[in-house]
Amino acid sequence: MSLSVRFSGVCKDFGPVRVLHGVDFALEPGRVYGLLGENGAGKSTLMKILSGYEAASEGEIQIDGESRRFASSREAEGAGVVLIHQEFNLAEHLTIAQNIFLGHEQKRGWLLDDAGMRRAATEHLAAVGLAADADTPVRRLIVAEKQLVEIAKALSRKARLLIMDEPTATLTPGETERLFALIGKLKADGVTIIYISHKLDEVERITDEVVVMRDGRFVAREATASLTRSQMANLMVGRDVSDMFPDKAPPPPDAPAALTVQGLAVPGWVDDLSFEVQAGEIYGFAGLVGAGRTEAFEAIVGLRERSAGRIALAGRELALSNPRMAMKHGLTYLSEDRKGKGLHVNLGLTENLTLMTLERYAQPWLSHTAEHAALKQAVEGFGIRTGDLAARARMLSGGNQQKLALAKFLHPDPRVIVLDEPTRGVDVGAKRDIYFLIQRLAAEGRAVIVISSELIELIGLCHRVAVLRAGRLQAVLTAEHLTEEELIAHATGTH
Amino acid sequence: MPPVPTEALPAWRHLLSRLSGIGPLLGLVALCIAGTLLNPDFATVDNLLNVLTRTAFIGIIAVGMTFVIMSGGIDLSVGSMAALIAGCMIMFMNHLGASGSAVLAVSAGIVLALVLGSAFGAVHGVLITKGRIEPFIVTLGTLGIFRAYLTYLADGGALTLDGALSDLYSPVYYGSVLGIPIPVWVFAAVALAGGLLLNRTAFGRHVQAIGSNEQVARYAAIRVDFVKLATYSLLGLCVGIATLLYVPRLGSASPTTGLLWELEAIAAVVVGGTALKGGEGRIFGTVIGAILLSVISNILNLTSIISVYLNAAVQGVVIIIVAFMQRGR
Numbered sequence: 001m002s003l004s005v006r007f008s009g010v011c012k013d014f015g016p017v018r019v020l021h022g023v024d025f026a027l028e029p030g031r032v033y034g035l036l037g038e039n040g041a042g043k044s045t046l047m048k049i050l051s052g053y054e055a056a057s058e059g060e061i062q063i064d065g066e067s068r069r070f071a072s073s074r075e076a077e078g079a080g081v082v083l084i085h086q087e088f089n090l091a092e093h094l095t096i097a098q099n100i101f102l103g104h105e106q107k108r109g110w111l112l113d114d115a116g117m118r119r120a121a122t123e124h125l126a127a128v129g130l131a132a133d134a135d136t137p138v139r140r141l142i143v144a145e146k147q148l149v150e151i152a153k154a155l156s157r158k159a160r161l162l163i164m165d166e167p168t169a170t171l172t173p174g175e176t177e178r179l180f181a182l183i184g185k186l187k188a189d190g191v192t193i194i195y196i197s198h199k200l201d202e203v204e205r206i207t208d209e210v211v212v213m214r215d216g217r218f219v220a221r222e223a224t225a226s227l228t229r230s231q232m233a234n235l236m237v238g239r240d241v242s243d244m245f246p247d248k249a250p251p252p253p254d255a256p257a258a259l260t261v262q263g264l265a266v267p268g269w270v271d272d273l274s275f276e277v278q279a280g281e282i283y284g285f286a287g288l289v290g291a292g293r294t295e296a297f298e299a300i301v302g303l304r305e306r307s308a309g310r311i312a313l314a315g316r317e318l319a320l321s322n323p324r325m326a327m328k329h330g331l332t333y334l335s336e337d338r339k340g341k342g343l344h345v346n347l348g349l350t351e352n353l354t355l356m357t358l359e360r361y362a363q364p365w366l367s368h369t370a371e372h373a374a375l376k377q378a379v380e381g382f383g384i385r386t387g388d389l390a391a392r393a394r395m396l397s398g399g400n401q402q403k404l405a406l407a408k409f410l411h412p413d414p415r416v417i418v419l420d421e422p423t424r425g426v427d428v429g430a431k432r433d434i435y436f437l438i439q440r441l442a443a444e445g446r447a448v449i450v451i452s453s454e455l456i457e458l459i460g461l462c463h464r465v466a467v468l469r470a471g472r473l474q475a476v477l478t479a480e481h482l483t484e485e486e487l488i489a490h491a492t493g494t495h
Numbered sequence: 496m497p498p499v500p501t502e503a504l505p506a507w508r509h510l511l512s513r514l515s516g517i518g519p520l521l522g523l524v525a526l527c528i529a530g531t532l533l534n535p536d537f538a539t540v541d542n543l544l545n546v547l548t549r550t551a552f553i554g555i556i557a558v559g560m561t562f563v564i565m566s567g568g569i570d571l572s573v574g575s576m577a578a579l580i581a582g583c584m585i586m587f588m589n590h591l592g593a594s595g596s597a598v599l600a601v602s603a604g605i606v607l608a609l610v611l612g613s614a615f616g617a618v619h620g621v622l623i624t625k626g627r628i629e630p631f632i633v634t635l636g637t638l639g640i641f642r643a644y645l646t647y648l649a650d651g652g653a654l655t656l657d658g659a660l661s662d663l664y665s666p667v668y669y670g671s672v673l674g675i676p677i678p679v680w681v682f683a684a685v686a687l688a689g690g691l692l693l694n695r696t697a698f699g700r701h702v703q704a705i706g707s708n709e710q711v712a713r714y715a716a717i718r719v720d721f722v723k724l725a726t727y728s729l730l731g732l733c734v735g736i737a738t739l740l741y742v743p744r745l746g747s748a749s750p751t752t753g754l755l756w757e758l759e760a761i762a763a764v765v766v767g768g769t770a771l772k773g774g775e776g777r778i779f780g781t782v783i784g785a786i787l788l789s790v791i792s793n794i795l796n797l798t799s800i801i802s803v804y805l806n807a808a809v810q811g812v813v814i815i816i817v818a819f820m821q822r823g824r
Contacts, residue, residue: 322716323713324716324718333714340708340711341711341714344707347703355701355715356715356716356717362695362697364696365696366695366696366700408715412716
């Protein structure tokens, strides 16, 4: 029933960028593996290759001792390998039963066998413990239920190797427990499971072994019981975690307030949020996905509607109604969605860098020379590595794209800068550069707000961290009280 | 070790990307050579100036259309808009001309054309940005409204400019300065201004940024709604300019005035290398595209290899070929 996997020399190139550098390791059947690695370590890419969504550029994958090369996810599913994406692959308007059999519809002659599919779907739903009618449209389900539908779908494809990418990112603790029970049951049925997660406590609880990747390479495969959590973290980062971060230099206690928010409310997301960030402070925001951190700051800069709240920059109360106004008063916000909201990936580096401050280069005609000089300066100042200054932004690696995005949102010279997941999809070297840059910005007297899901990052970097849960402020932790346990407890409401 | 940093593109990719920029120009040159070989009359100054003069209307509108398409929008109404502006101009000028100075009437008519065009465009912009309706739908609606209103004003027939006014106004289309017809001068001026606006101002860069990715532009503190509204208003202004050159040509407006101009203008923009999904484009390409399309019809007129009735078919084939070559961009 279960299957074994061996990767040998697997490489993957995206255009000129190599993201997997010859990955070698094997997985034995019927075990639960935790796949660990920071953002950009290549976990997701490797799993996409295994499950037929991407093709390897070089190397080989053996399944049960036989070399396989899946041309599509359908082919992989035929061999029993199923990947459940972090963002689900469900058609919102179709019913549960229709989703489970999507692309594999049962037929009677020319017509769909709806009754048969409904019966089978009901069985699969019972197996995953979802008490919902198979005719319910998927859009009516909550996130945890959608996940169970994904697992039911995998079961209907007779999955023998199930890959779950961050399955608990949006789950409550109760839902997570139910998922773990189901994983135990699947394992008992002989399914091999690969569990990708950032949450080391979960990995410690439910996996038999961990596989660690870093910067597109295999690093280690160890029995979970033989590692402590901090050893796991050190393996992921590749050095002692404390080396990654600059020394914390808190602002003087009498530093003026740079950003004051009082009673902020964002319909559907945030309720009565108040906080104050000092000049020179690095202020973190922790919370689960969907806790309202991003939405709060989108509302503050005027990208999203506020229903209440007062915002003051450097003590001056302002009615910020759009990002332009926020920028003019010294506040910019860099989105977590680099390619969708942060950078024009199809435009050049210069166009990206100067977009927010074109008035500076237009008198009234744009001066390409001045823009080019600004790019040269930014490339040096931010350590952006590119072979060609005329390149498009999409040709840069993730880390260099992020540095360009930072340069862009710092170009207006803000006094308060909000960085949403500033190291997502960035390699370890660039990560360290970004941490030191953040420290430098704070030392220059700017207030830096860091929204992050990586607890190590918040703990290593921030002077204070605010924790949000379901749109409400739970706690503000000072540096001496910053631990993973504290943060998780406040974020999940189990304090 | 971090991922290998990006190296410079291979030389052939550079060459290819440069070639795609001058592709339409190469096509036009090839077409002109073919035209000369097929009929020696093609290469005469008179014929070429004639082609350029006829290109002016569509070309001027296409310059404005480049901004709209670059920003990710579309305007299907420009032909109907031109017809309605022409009708309003004629009625207005006749009204003024009956009671006062002809010069004043013509000048007021010209101003009216510019104001109406910009206003119609601004209405499109407001409906699209504040009303959050797809540009395709908004301008499909006004396409019907504008033309129906002209038909109503003209009572199903034609609105004709009074004789005295017509005599005064006709040099605007038929006259020349330094041997070059006035519409060609205006076309050149509009194209030059458009190119400067698109390539050398913050507004032009913002238009490109919005078309490339509207979300990113919004997050980069660009006033997206204002810029979009401005592109539609700018296109309306271009339609007004084209119309004020067109009216003195025939001195009348009828329900068939400006028919299918929208398609010709969009075709010129696309043939010129502007991506229909926005974010990438050139005014120079649009100018070449507009000229290329009218050269095709001119050659068909001058030769007998392909029937002139198949003009639209040949243009259609050219558009599809160009789109095919631009795939995946």
